Amino acid sequence: MNSKKKLGLIGRNISYSFSKKFFEDKFQRLMLNSFSYDIFDLKEIEEVETLFSNPELLGFNVTIPYKEKIIDYLDNLSDEAEKIGAVNCVLIENGKKTGYNTDAFGFEKTLMLHKKPHQQTALILGAGGAAKAVQYVLDKNNISYQTVSRKSDINFENLTPEMVREHTIIIQCTPVGTFPNVKDCLQFPFDGLSGEHLVIDLIYNPNYTQFILNAAEKGAKTVNGYYMLEQQAEKAWEIWNNQKK
Numbered sequence: 141m142n143s144k145k146k147l148g149l150i151g152r153n154i155s156y157s158f159s160k161k162f163f164e165d166k167f168q169r170l171m172l173n174s175f176s177y178d179i180f181d182l183k184e185i186e187e188v189e190t191l192f193s194n195p196e197l198l199g200f201n202v203t204i205p206y207k208e209k210i211i212d213y214l215d216n217l218s219d220e221a222e223k224i225g226a227v228n229c230v231l232i233e234n235g236k237k238t239g240y241n242t243d244a245f246g247f248e249k250t251l252m253l254h255k256k257p258h259q260q261t262a263l264i265l266g267a268g269g270a271a272k273a274v275q276y277v278l279d280k281n282n283i284s285y286q287t288v289s290r291k292s293d294i295n296f297e298n299l300t301p302e303m304v305r306e307h308t309i310i311i312q313c314t315p316v317g318t319f320p321n322v323k324d325c326l327q328f329p330f331d332g333l334s335g336e337h338l339v340i341d342l343i344y345n346p347n348y349t350q351f352i353l354n355a356a357e358k359g360a361k362t363v364n365g366y367y368m369l370e371q372q373a374e375k376a377w378e379i380w381n382n383q384k385k
Contacts, residue, residue: 146196147380148178150188150210151203155179158344159201162373185209192237199231199380201373202239204315207269214239224276226269229376240379243273246372250340251277251309254363259308259338263288263299265326266313270342274311283309296327304332310355312341317349325350333358344369 149159163177180191185206191197192213202210207226211217214230216238221227227239262278264271267289278285286307288294294303304310310333316326328351333339337360341352344365352362 143174144196145175145198146178146194147175147198147200148180148191149201149203150180150182150191150206152182152205154181154203157203158369159373162370163377166377182206185213188213192232197232199229199376201376202228202230204268211239213237220244220276224269224272226272228269228273228372229379231379240376241273241276242372242375242379243270243368244276245375246368246370247274247342248277248280249371250363250365250368251281253367254338254340254361255309256338258336259283261285261307262309262311263304263307264311264313265289265328267292268313271311271313274313274342285309299329301329301332304329304337305334308336308338310337310339310360312339312343312349312351315343317341317346317351318343319345322346323350325354328354330354330358333360335359335361337361338363341365342368 147163149157157179160177160179167175182188207228210227214237218240221239221241224241224244227241229240229242231238260283262283262285264274264285264287267287286294288299314326317324333355339355339360340363341349342365343349347364352364356362
């Protein structure tokens with residue numbers, strides 16, 4: 141029964157990924173020699189078909205820019221993934237491919253760890269797959285929010301310090317400022333921030349994005365995406381493993 145169990149991550153330009161080291165360390169700690177975790181850097185989502193033809197593939201994580209595009213290639217979606225409209229974890233069982241969203245789980249853990257009772261309204265910066273998971277969690281916890289993106293009514297051009305003052309939770313869901321472009325920063329009225337604010341940037345590499353540094357200067361409580369990442373990875377491991385005792 142010593143069959144190989146392959147896991148991995150699909151995305152584009154993802155050599156910087158945390159997941160490979162995280163899972164390889166886990167396999168070592170648990171002495172699981174039959175597992176491997178690889179980075180599958182796909183230029184186009186169609187290339188995932190080649191992956192699916194590998195009988196040893198147990199599942200994989202999904203990152204930018206394929207969290208929404210992968211859905212067309214799956215047989216089933218979990219309730220969360222269906223409601224969110226984005227997938228970051230795929231399980232392959234008996235040839236059936238099921239999509240899950242563990243970003244929601246990871247973000248909820250992060251939010252609940254840091255949120256103060258007075259923080260009841262949020263601004264979500266960005267509108268991609270990660271932002272959709274954040275929306276789902278805020279809805280679930282009855283936290284009202286506005287989305288700020290290039291195409292929304294409130295966008296990065298017309299967002300004012302007054303609007304920022306009114307929303308005491310700010311969640312940065314865009315890839316702007318990710319390694320190696322660590323000096324990049326979203327256009328944002330940081331003057332609207334104060335000690336009343338919780339600012340969560342979902343980026344984990346670097347630890348402190350320019351966005352977080354700017355927010356911290358205004359006295360806001362700042363959190364990066366590392367804990368969320370760990371939590372969603374643990375949840376993915378549970379999904380892959382519960383099926384394969």
